[in-house]
Amino acid sequence: MDHGDMDMDMDMDMDMSPGGIALAKGGPDRDGLEMDVLHVPLGPVLPYWPAGLVLHCTLHGDVIAAAEAEVLAPGPDEADQADEVSATGAVRSLDNVVSLLALAGWDAAAAEARRVRDDLLDGDGHAAERLQRLDRRVRRSVILRWSLRRLAPLGPDDLSARDLPAGLAGDTYDRLLAMLDRAGRGGLAPLQPFPVSALPDLVVGLDLAAARLVVAGLDLHELDPGRTKAQEESHA
Amino acid sequence: MSVVADVAFWVLGVLAVLAGAAVFVVDSMARATYALAVSFVAVGLQVLFLQQTYVGVVVILMMVMEMAIMAVYMVMFMGMNPALMPMSMVHDKRLALAAAIGTFLVLAAGVLLVDWPARRGSPPPDATRALGEALMGHKMLVMTVISPVMVATIVAGVVLASARTRYDRYGDDLRGAPDDPQPGGVGR
Amino acid sequence: MPELVPLATAVQAAAPVWSLLAAAILGCLVMLAAVLDGVLSARGNGAAGAGVGLRRPFAEAARLMRQRRRTTIEPDSLLWRIGGAGLLVAALLMVAVVPLGRWTVFDLDVGVVWFNAMDVLVWAFVWLVGWGANSAPSLVGGYRFLALGLGYELPLMFALVAPPIAAQSLNVGAVAAAQHGLWFVVWMPVAFVVYCLGVTAFSVWGPFAAAIGADLAGGVRAELSGVDRLVFELGRYALLAAGAAFAVPMFLGGGAGPLLPDWAWVLVKTAVLLAALVGLRRRLPVLRPDKLMEVGWLVLLPAVLVQDLVVAVVAAGRG
Numbered sequence: 001m002d003h004g005d006m007d008m009d010m011d012m013d014m015d016m017s018p019g020g021i022a023l024a025k026g027g028p029d030r031d032g033l034e035m036d037v038l039h040v041p042l043g044p045v046l047p048y049w050p051a052g053l054v055l056h057c058t059l060h061g062d063v064i065a066a067a068e069a070e071v072l073a074p075g076p077d078e079a080d081q082a083d084e085v086s087a088t089g090a091v092r093s094l095d096n097v098v099s100l101l102a103l104a105g106w107d108a109a110a111a112e113a114r115r116v117r118d119d120l121l122d123g124d125g126h127a128a129e130r131l132q133r134l135d136r137r138v139r140r141s142v143i144l145r146w147s148l149r150r151l152a153p154l155g156p157d158d159l160s161a162r163d164l165p166a167g168l169a170g171d172t173y174d175r176l177l178a179m180l181d182r183a184g185r186g187g188l189a190p191l192q193p194f195p196v197s198a199l200p201d202l203v204v205g206l207d208l209a210a211a212r213l214v215v216a217g218l219d220l221h222e223l224d225p226g227r228t229k230a231q232e233e234s235h236a
Numbered sequence: 237m238s239v240v241a242d243v244a245f246w247v248l249g250v251l252a253v254l255a256g257a258a259v260f261v262v263d264s265m266a267r268a269t270y271a272l273a274v275s276f277v278a279v280g281l282q283v284l285f286l287q288q289t290y291v292g293v294v295v296i297l298m299m300v301m302e303m304a305i306m307a308v309y310m311v312m313f314m315g316m317n318p319a320l321m322p323m324s325m326v327h328d329k330r331l332a333l334a335a336a337i338g339t340f341l342v343l344a345a346g347v348l349l350v351d352w353p354a355r356r357g358s359p360p361p362d363a364t365r366a367l368g369e370a371l372m373g374h375k376m377l378v379m380t381v382i383s384p385v386m387v388a389t390i391v392a393g394v395v396l397a398s399a400r401t402r403y404d405r406y407g408d409d410l411r412g413a414p415d416d417p418q419p420g421g422v423g424r
Numbered sequence: 425m426p427e428l429v430p431l432a433t434a435v436q437a438a439a440p441v442w443s444l445l446a447a448a449i450l451g452c453l454v455m456l457a458a459v460l461d462g463v464l465s466a467r468g469n470g471a472a473g474a475g476v477g478l479r480r481p482f483a484e485a486a487r488l489m490r491q492r493r494r495t496t497i498e499p500d501s502l503l504w505r506i507g508g509a510g511l512l513v514a515a516l517l518m519v520a521v522v523p524l525g526r527w528t529v530f531d532l533d534v535g536v537v538w539f540n541a542m543d544v545l546v547w548a549f550v551w552l553v554g555w556g557a558n559s560a561p562s563l564v565g566g567y568r569f570l571a572l573g574l575g576y577e578l579p580l581m582f583a584l585v586a587p588p589i590a591a592q593s594l595n596v597g598a599v600a601a602a603q604h605g606l607w608f609v610v611w612m613p614v615a616f617v618v619y620c621l622g623v624t625a626f627s628v629w630g631p632f633a634a635a636i637g638a639d640l641a642g643g644v645r646a647e648l649s650g651v652d653r654l655v656f657e658l659g660r661y662a663l664l665a666a667g668a669a670f671a672v673p674m675f676l677g678g679g680a681g682p683l684l685p686d687w688a689w690v691l692v693k694t695a696v697l698l699a700a701l702v703g704l705r706r707r708l709p710v711l712r713p714d715k716l717m718e719v720g721w722l723v724l725l726p727a728v729l730v731q732d733l734v735v736a737v738v739a740a741g742r743g
Contacts, residue, residue, distance in 0.1 A: 018498050019497040019498035020497070021497065021498075030417055035312075038560060040560050046641070047638060047641070048638065048639075059560070061564075061567070062564040062567065062568075101636055101709075103637075103638060103639045104709045104710060105631070105633065105634075105637060105638070105709045106706075106708070106709035107465070107468065107705070107706040108468050108706040108707050109709075111468045111469045111470070111706075112468075114469075115470055141709065143631070143708055143709045143711065144709045146421065146715065147709055147710075147711070147712050147715070150419045152548070153509065188721025205417060206418075207418070207714070208564060208639065209568075209634070209637065209639050209640075209712060210418075210712075212639040213639070264500065266500065266552075266555050267500070267502070267503065269505065270548070270552070273548065289532060289533055289534045290534045290537060290594070293534050293537045293538050293541050294537060294541075294542045294689075295534075297537065297540055297541035297544050300541070300544050300545055300547065300548050301544045301547060301577070303546045303548065304544075304547040304573075305570070305572060308551075308567070308570060361655065390647060411619035418714055419715075420714075420715060420717070421712075421714075421715030421716055421717070421718040421719040422718045422719060422722050422723065424558055424718070424722075
């Protein structure tokens, strides 16, 4: 494009902001192109998303180039109520199964998983066989396996390097089957809190859809905020 | 053709010109692209009125698909031109204006001054077949072979120009799992 | 070979009355599809009885009509509203070339290509809905639709080529008439399956609903509200119905069948295919666009090309 004769009646003022929102700056993306950079926070309240988790994403298009995770602490009154939640680990795993199936777009299976979860909460006797049926149905689905395969594969070295539990090995499909497994062994205690500082590593480089599937597949029961930035700075 | 058809034809013509001019006047890349799409669709509809139904519908089909893809690239590459901010789409104004006016005058002169011949006889019953035989005639085999050769050339050109080939994906020995930022759906 | 109707007389024959009738029939099919989807959703979610599901589409439509219109900061309103309303318009234009027995609103001699052109218009409209809202999830949804489009459109185009090769005409009525004896769906199954996938895809429905996905807070319809949302949803159902209606003359023998008159058979076949497509939504997971592109080009396209080759050989052998 020949800029020499171009009529520069475009306002080259760097403070352009239509509607009060500043323009996006450029940044290099994974293919070496310069793409506009968009800052989008995911959370703290989204359907099928762990409550309280905020993932501040830096997007190139819909690919996450960088991310920062934080957990919004509950308010002073809610901290007492949190101890009263009596849902077992099995129920929580099933809740995450519902999220993953709904995010994968499989409404029928997600609805069935939701019913099984309600049955488990109510202590219904038929919950176990319903869960078995759901498990068989999920295992039979070719499309679901195709969607979730090779998504954020974690080997044992990755897990130990990031201080993550061993139950998260494999890719998202393996984690889905592990979640269903865990739900089948009712009466378990909830899993240990997941360190949110490990989350950005898992989602960087993925697009939004894949990232949400990965987060849903991690079976997050509780979140460990770790040390916040302020605490790290005061310790340093 | 009836009066309604005549009026429709002229209205479409005016719409095509106005939409084409709008491409350079609007403030947004997306609007420029779709103004161009409207212009093309109007021309396609005009071609329909000229009894060339296949060509007209195919023009509409191809142009809308192209504009949809073009909008993506326009937005991607015209970095400093954000949506709905004042911008200028014209470059090199004086030369462009001279070339445009000159071309228009030459074409108008050609249309108005050339002595167009009168039709002799009538079109054959199967015009498409007759036209095909007249154009390609004894060279049908060449024509049939040329198409796959052209496709092969296009594919070869794209492969040669590609920045990331199978050696980048698999490594020099072409073995092992491919190293892709995002794996494809067929498992290659 | 049917006589080629000059365009001017074809347009004049499309009297407004017939167009309204076609629109009314499309409206009935849309209602049928919406009610069926409501019933299936309600049953899947465990509601007792069919009452909830039957009422849901109408309740939803009423709610949307009185909902206050939301807007975002600096939306491109012109493009946004054009995109939203365009789906319905595209569906109506599609249905204009489908013959209902002996009658067609717009008996174009290249009806198959017209249908193809109208389904390409959907590319433009869905992207415009995504772009116009000036919102991140909306935009991502619009681009996702284009990525899906690159995967399904070419196989759909080649699938649409197969029946005209066998019927030796691009006129929809002629294709329907050429199926006396053996319906095309019997010896062009690949083309039929790919066509149905294409219809589901351009209606942003079922396994191809990544553009309106739950992971994007609704994707292109995240910022739509009120009447705009209603028109968008109606457009989606209308496209599904129009696609199902077009399959009848192309693959399912047109109006052929015992006992009932041909226009009744067209409606019955359309309704059956529409019900099958609506039922697909909840049963299959959503296909990811980035993975679908490879499948579309490396699996579907060669399959459809082989199908076209088979059809061409048979047609050349017969004619």
